[in-house]
Amino acid sequence: MQGTHSNTPYTWERFNGRVPQNAVQASDSYVVIRAHHANDWIAGKLSTKSLKAYVPFDSKEVEIQSEIEVLVPTPGSVVEWVPASNGQVPQGAVGPFGNDNVFVGRAVCPTPESTYTPGKIHPAHKSLYIPFDGKEVSHTSYEACVIRSDVTRWEKFHGRVPEHAVHASSEYVVIRAQHGNDWVPGKLSTKSLKAYIAYDSKEVEVSSGVEVLLHAPGTEARWVPASNGSVPSGAVGPIGADGAYIGRALCPYPENAYTPGKIHPSHHCLYMPFDGKEASHKDYEALVIVGRH
Numbered sequence: 001m002q003g004t005h006s007n008t009p010y011t012w013e014r015f016n017g018r019v020p021q022n023a024v025q026a027s028d029s030y031v032v033i034r035a036h037h038a039n040d041w042i043a044g045k046l047s048t049k050s051l052k053a054y055v056p057f058d059s060k061e062v063e064i065q066s067e068i069e070v071l072v073p074t075p076g077s078v079v080e081w082v083p084a085s086n087g088q089v090p091q092g093a094v095g096p097f098g099n100d101n102v103f104v105g106r107a108v109c110p111t112p113e114s115t116y117t118p119g120k121i122h123p124a125h126k127s128l129y130i131p132f133d134g135k136e137v138s139h140t141s142y143e144a145c146v147i148r149s150d151v152t153r154w155e156k157f158h159g160r161v162p163e164h165a166v167h168a169s170s171e172y173v174v175i176r177a178q179h180g181n182d183w184v185p186g187k188l189s190t191k192s193l194k195a196y197i198a199y200d201s202k203e204v205e206v207s208s209g210v211e212v213l214l215h216a217p218g219t220e221a222r223w224v225p226a227s228n229g230s231v232p233s234g235a236v237g238p239i240g241a242d243g244a245y246i247g248r249a250l251c252p253y254p255e256n257a258y259t260p261g262k263i264h265p266s267h268h269c270l271y272m273p274f275d276g277k278e279a280s281h282k283d284y285e286a287l288v289i290v291g292r293h
Helices: none
Strands: 012-015 030-037 040-049 053-057 062-066 068-073 080-083 103-108 116-121 125-131 134-138 139-150 154-156 172-179 182-187 195-199 202-206 211-217 219-228 246-251 258-264 269-274 275-282 285-289
Touching: 030 053, 030 103, 040 103, 040 172, 053 116, 053 134, 062 125, 062 134, 103 125, 125 182, 139 154, 139 182, 172 195, 172 202, 172 258, 182 269, 195 258, 195 275, 202 269, 202 275, 202 285, 211 219, 246 269
Parallel strands: none
Antiparallel strands: 012 068, 030 040, 030 068, 040 053, 040 116, 053 062, 053 125, 080 139, 103 116, 103 139, 116 125, 125 134, 154 211, 172 182, 172 211, 182 195, 182 258, 195 202, 195 269, 219 285, 246 258, 246 285, 258 269, 269 275
16 A cells, blocks of 8 residues: 555655655655555664664564555645654654654664664654564654645635635634643634634633634645544644644534634544534544645
8 A cells, every 4th residue: 555645744654675766755765665564554764774764663663565655745745843742743744654643753772873864753642652672662752754735724814804814614614722831623604704713612712813724726635534533644743732633513503613622632522613612523534635637
């Protein structure tokens, strides 16, 4: 299986014995790979010298010889390594994938090698694991791999719905707002132009720090069915301290309209603001921005 997705700013290319041009490098010594091992996809490293691949698994550094894929950004995308810690990842981080919903990260392996080495950020374990010297080495501080394109951006709300705003329905567009020292996804009414987020079991109206999600010309919003906190590859997020993603679900009668909110992976549901409450949904649709064909 080759994990190549046209709706993301990167592809996973099957390793055929050579390092692909423009492969994502964690350092001069290693490029980023993922490999299929123990019925799972796991992020790891490929040596640029020996061309051997390794993943961290079950407290060990495991050499992999088949079903290896190399991370390659799409043309025009930008690769960044963004400082993070304790299992958190910034928006645009590569992932999630695998049974543990891991992301790609890197950290400096111990001496004598002392070089940036890629591995898997495990949000539930609040750490990054890298394969090194036969072991699975953990780090609570690391750098997350972020690959960005210009398919989405956030624009400060100035009292009107901007062109190319992402609509969850004719009634609502997607926003995020600063609240409680965090960014929280929510909804902006196209009629009242009031913004709301789901927070602490309540629907909270926000009047400042509101940003509208825009998609680039030539792209469109696609809402992909998902459930129980999972998101498809290319989902818009993660956002805020909870690592939320953008989703939507039908709010209850009588409004009965698709309403945007936040997919909370660790709570295994989507929360949306409705009728003064933080309404939860196990089944929902996640937002993916794709190019028009």
